[in-house]
Amino acid sequence: MNKRGLGKGLGALIPQEENLNPGVIEIKLTEIMANENQPRKNFSDEALQSLAESIKEHGVVQPIIVTKDKNGYGIVAGERRWRAARIAGLKSIPAIIKDYSKLEVMEIALIENIQREDLNPVEEAYAFKALIEEYQLTQEDISKRISKSRSAIANSLRLINLPDFIKKMIAEEKLTAGHGRALLGIEDEELQIEIANKVIDEQLNVRQIENLTKKIKDNVEIKKQEKKKNIEVIEIEDRLKSFLGTKVILTNKKQGGKIEIQYYSNDDLERILELMEK
Numbered sequence: 001m002n003k004r005g006l007g008k009g010l011g012a013l014i015p016q017e018e019n020l021n022p023g024v025i026e027i028k029l030t031e032i033m034a035n036e037n038q039p040r041k042n043f044s045d046e047a048l049q050s051l052a053e054s055i056k057e058h059g060v061v062q063p064i065i066v067t068k069d070k071n072g073y074g075i076v077a078g079e080r081r082w083r084a085a086r087i088a089g090l091k092s093i094p095a096i097i098k099d100y101s102k103l104e105v106m107e108i109a110l111i112e113n114i115q116r117e118d119l120n121p122v123e124e125a126y127a128f129k130a131l132i133e134e135y136q137l138t139q140e141d142i143s144k145r146i147s148k149s150r151s152a153i154a155n156s157l158r159l160i161n162l163p164d165f166i167k168k169m170i171a172e173e174k175l176t177a178g179h180g181r182a183l184l185g186i187e188d189e190e191l192q193i194e195i196a197n198k199v200i201d202e203q204l205n206v207r208q209i210e211n212l213t214k215k216i217k218d219n220v221e222i223k224k225q226e227k228k229k230n231i232e233v234i235e236i237e238d239r240l241k242s243f244l245g246t247k248v249i250l251t252n253k254k255q256g257g258k259i260e261i262q263y264y265s266n267d268d269l270e271r272i273l274e275l276m277e278k
Helices: 016-020 045-058 079-087 102-115 121-135 139-146 150-161 164-171 177-183 189-202 206-244 266-277
Strands: 025-028 064-069 072-077 092-097 248-252 257-261
Touching: 045 079, 064 079, 072 079, 072 102, 079 092, 102 121, 102 139, 121 139, 121 150, 121 164, 139 150, 150 164, 150 177, 164 177, 164 189, 177 189, 177 206, 189 206, 206 248, 206 257, 206 266
Parallel strands: 064 092
Antiparallel strands: 025 092, 064 072, 248 257
């Protein structure tokens, strides 16, 4: 694989002087296909329409980058320009043909979108996931290629574990990635969604979610301890019932407690007393 410029950004992978290269040619829009591994999944109709209007007036200022295959041309960088050119009614678009591997195509598309801040956090997370699963890259490999810290890559990938409903809210900018990561501290999916809605309704910040998550965890732990104590109480009650031959209720409190022993006649009471005096 061509290693040039990896980790130095899009400018190193696609040198800017190539934009003025005499090798720039016009390619019919119908011969160009979108990148199936394009990390960006959502394109704003309003933004595309605005770009289309600009293209109508000024043309496509910067050529797109494509690779050639038996079916035509695949976009490496510039899918947004290609989409807007179609809206503008153009028949062809200026392009530079490059010979890139599939990994390089995906890498360049990812870097282009990250540098232009076109990806939402969920799209970015899934792009990293694809690089790991399809190309066996490590988080450290991705870190070097896109000039982001390994911890940033790891934190991004964590968002994939959120419920689809919350990922959609992040993609629509109703929640931030920070909100999403804070919600990961809660294991119950229904509770995650409930708190996510609470975040929107009450405009909670990330710190407030973290505090809320801590309280929820503490309450869960307390309930676990109470459940454990209840089992111990039941065992003691069973032992007393077996020994005394009557119903026994044990009430356990933080400090101390009480034992209730039921009897059904004076003779029954005498029997119980005799057992206790032995």
